[in-house]
Amino acid sequence: MAFYLAFKEVWRNKGRFLTFSMVIALITVLVLFIAALATGLANANKQYIDNLDADLLVYQENVDIQLTSSRIGESRLNDIRRLNGVADLGLIGFASGTIVFTDGREELDISLIGVQPGKPGEPAILAGQGLRSVRADEIVLPQEDAQRAGIKVGDQVTIKTIQGTEEEFFDLLVVGLSTPQQYFFQPGGVLPLETWDEIRPQAPGSGTDQVIGNIIAVKLEDPALLELMSSRIEQYVNDVEAADKPTAILALPGYSAQQSTLSTQQFFTFFIGVLVVGGFFQIQTLQKVGQIGMLKAIGTPNRIVASASLLQIIFVTAFGVFIGGAGTLLLALSMPAGIPIVFSGAAVIASIAALLLIGPMGGLVAIRLALRVEPLNAIGL
Amino acid sequence: MNNALETIKVRKEYGDVEVEVVAVDDVSIQIQPGEFVGLVGPSGSGKTSMLAMLAGLLSPTSGGIRIDGQAVEGMSDKELTRFRRQKIGFTFQANNLIPYLTALENVEMMLRLNGTLDKKGKARAKTLLDRLGLSDRLSNLPSQLSGGQQQRVAIARALIHDPSLVLADEPTASLDTERAYQVVETFANLIHEQKRAGIMVTHDLRMTKYVDRVIKMVDGQVVEELNDSKSIAALAAGTDREQTKTNGKAEAKTTKMDFSAQQLNYAAAGGD
Ligand SMILES: Nc1ncnc2c1ncn2[C@@H]1O[C@H](COP(=O)(O)OP(=O)(O)O)[C@@H](O)[C@H]1O
Numbered sequence: 184m185a186f187y188l189a190f191k192e193v194w195r196n197k198g199r200f201l202t203f204s205m206v207i208a209l210i211t212v213l214v215l216f217i218a219a220l221a222t223g224l225a226n227a228n229k230q231y232i233d234n235l236d237a238d239l240l241v242y243q244e245n246v247d248i249q250l251t252s253s254r255i256g257e258s259r260l261n262d263i264r265r266l267n268g269v270a271d272l273g274l275i276g277f278a279s280g281t282i283v284f285t286d287g288r289e290e291l292d293i294s295l296i297g298v299q300p301g302k303p304g305e306p307a308i309l310a311g312q313g314l315r316s317v318r319a320d321e322i323v324l325p326q327e328d329a330q331r332a333g334i335k336v337g338d339q340v341t342i343k344t345i346q347g348t349e350e351e352f353f354d355l356l357v358v359g360l361s362t363p364q365q366y367f368f369q370p371g372g373v374l375p376l377e378t379w380d381e382i383r384p385q386a387p388g389s390g391t392d393q394v395i396g397n398i399i400a401v402k403l404e405d406p407a408l409l410e411l412m413s414s415r416i417e418q419y420v421n422d423v424e425a426a427d428k429p430t431a432i433l434a435l436p437g438y439s440a441q442q443s444t445l446s447t448q449q450f451f452t453f454f455i456g457v458l459v460v461g462g463f464f465q466i467q468t469l470q471k472v473g474q475i476g477m478l479k480a481i482g483t484p485n486r487i488v489a490s491a492s493l494l495q496i497i498f499v500t501a502f503g504v505f506i507g508g509a510g511t512l513l514l515a516l517s518m519p520a521g522i523p524i525v526f527s528g529a530a531v532i533a534s535i536a537a538l539l540l541i542g543p544m545g546g547l548v549a550i551r552l553a554l555r556v557e558p559l560n561a562i563g564l
Numbered sequence: 565m566n567n568a569l570e571t572i573k574v575r576k577e578y579g580d581v582e583v584e585v586v587a588v589d590d591v592s593i594q595i596q597p598g599e600f601v602g603l604v605g606p607s608g609s610g611k612t613s614m615l616a617m618l619a620g621l622l623s624p625t626s627g628g629i630r631i632d633g634q635a636v637e638g639m640s641d642k643e644l645t646r647f648r649r650q651k652i653g654f655t656f657q658a659n660n661l662i663p664y665l666t667a668l669e670n671v672e673m674m675l676r677l678n679g680t681l682d683k684k685g686k687a688r689a690k691t692l693l694d695r696l697g698l699s700d701r702l703s704n705l706p707s708q709l710s711g712g713q714q715q716r717v718a719i720a721r722a723l724i725h726d727p728s729l730v731l732a733d734e735p736t737a738s739l740d741t742e743r744a745y746q747v748v749e750t751f752a753n754l755i756h757e758q759k760r761a762g763i764m765v766t767h768d769l770r771m772t773k774y775v776d777r778v779i780k781m782v783d784g785q786v787v788e789e790l791n792d793s794k795s796i797a798a799l800a801a802g803t804d805r806e807q808t809k810t811n812g813k814a815e816a817k818t819t820k821m822d823f824s825a826q827q828l829n830y831a832a833a834g835g836d
């Protein structure tokens with residue numbers, strides 16, 4: 184009965200309800216794109232760190248776990264290696280550079296990530312092989328980015344970096360292609376630590392005999408002992424601070440600010456959605472007071488009046504979310520590559536669930552209103 | 565004979581202790597099945613309040629209401645809702661039909677509500693609408709029907725589920741005189757045929773032409789009952805001077821004024 188009434192009303196007022204579903208669809212598109220942008224930007228910033236085969240990251244002390252400020256060298260590496268419970272570790276350095284081409288192809292800005300071959304810090308290889316030695320003039324690039332730039336395994340690439348005020352060029356052999364490894368909004372090119380130390384931008388004459396990186400990635404024998412190992416490292420090794428991955432990611436430059444901006448936007452879009460649904464159905468119910476009174480007067484139970492309202496709201500919202508979802512999919516497919524929009528299953532499902540809730544949430548007031556209409560209304564008393 | 569409707573000193577008071585209005589003042593009436601009663605009286609005389617109590621929409625302050633021998637006062641809201649859909653047929657002044665259901669669906673609605681809509685029921689709904697001259701309007705929405713047609717659909721809805729009591733609140737308020745007569749005549753015929761007890765509240769004394777009995781209320785009390793067809797015909801024709809000797813002129817005037825005011829009101833409401 185409730186379904187019959189809800190369906191007939193929607194069906195006989197297709198235009199009005201369709202228009203309203205379109206508004207929900209637009210809100211859906213907006214919410215899904217913000218979610219995708221949040222995932223995309225988060226990935227672009229943290230992906231390399233997220234993928235690290237490590238449990239703890241060790242920074243220089245007193246830099247507020249700011250990766251770019253942290254300086255850490257091989258002596259600390261050796262100190263940490265000696266601690267009980269450390270399974271493996273690797274020194275990692277971050278810098279940036281540009282791959283240039285002689286044949287007119289567009290330059291490709293990349294993050295230069297220096298790692299110790301065979302140690303935590305090396306990405307998973309999809310094609311070719313990993314880095315062979317700590318001094319080799321080799322690089323591993325993310326497969327997608329390499330393909331887009333027309334780079335294959337076995338190619339020689341030229342990296343441009345700024346040394347002091349001079350542009351310097353280095354030739355590296357692409358030995359392997361990796362899983363996606365974005366770091367600081369650029370594709371991460373991974374190269375042996377000593378090669379990295381040589382080509383990274385640095386002030387002239389600042390060289391020391393030991394290689395200085397930014398962090399040490401530590402793999403634990405028992406990942407459950409995170410807390411214990413973290414304090415053990417800080418206790419037994421001078422001038423260092425350890426952080427787990429989630430903490431390290433939150434501390435990435437701009438990460439928290441960006442994510443909280445996006446989630447605020449998402450929240451407000453939801454909120455607007457709830458208000459729009461609420462307003463629409465409330466006005467609609469107000470217009471129907473006489474009719475609802477009549478329905479009740481002829482003996483329609485309150486339960487049916489309320490569930491007809493609810494069903495209608497759910498139906499219109501679900502339809503809008505469906506259209507919006509389909510629209511988003513089409514838009515996403517026609518998006519040019521390289522835009523930081525990533526539809527992760529979890530984020531999309533969470534957004535859609537929340538979107539489906541805005542109907543009933545917004546409609547609550549309208550349903551309450553409908554429930555409170557007196558059957559006496561029908562005879563104008 | 566069993567009464568279809570009986571009220572026992574039914575009373576309705578509105579307001580608090582300071583400003584108290586006695587809208588219905590200890591009214592006792594009885595109506596038999598197959599009897600069509602016109603409830604008339606000046607504005608504010610308590611007709612609507614009376615109708616609302618008979619319909620189980622308004623609880624009496626005191627007194628009793630028996631419909632088919634069943635006491636209405638003291639039923640819970642839930643029981644009243646069921647009682648209304650089973651035992652009462654309604655036509656209202658405005659908002660009579662569900663705007664998104666067709667004429668046929670509006671009539672079937674009563675059977676649907678009672679869970680008794682089957683093939684037979686559907687056929688009966690069609691026959692009834694046919695009888696009311698709407699056989700080619702079955703799948704029209706109310707917005708595609710004239711005021712008179714809408715009122716006739718409402719009449720079909722009021723009768724389809726075999727109610728004990730049919731209540732019509734100003735069924736002719738939005739119709740011109742010619743249509744109004746037609747609607748009331750058909751209504752009266754169906755009530756007689758189907759042996760329902762019918763009460764029609766009206767401002768318009770001319771509409772009493774087709775009723776079997778006129779109950780006249782003033783200030784919440786029944787002041788007059790007409791049973792014989794001669795005096796009813798006289799009332800309807802407006803030649804009943806001696807019947808309303810006391811305030812005859814004023815009454816006739818009020819009636820006319822009320823009628824036009826009613827129409828104005830209805831027009832202003834935009835027919836929503
Ligand atoms: N809800 C109410 N509250 C207070 N007084 C009311 C209410 N409804 C009706 N009345 C009063 O009760 C009396 C009878 O009203 P009503 O039943 O509408 O008469 P009628 O239908 O004959 O015009 C009038 O004096 C009216 O003002």
Ligand SMILES: [Mg+2]
Pocket residue numbers: 608611612613
């Ligand atoms: Mg009235």
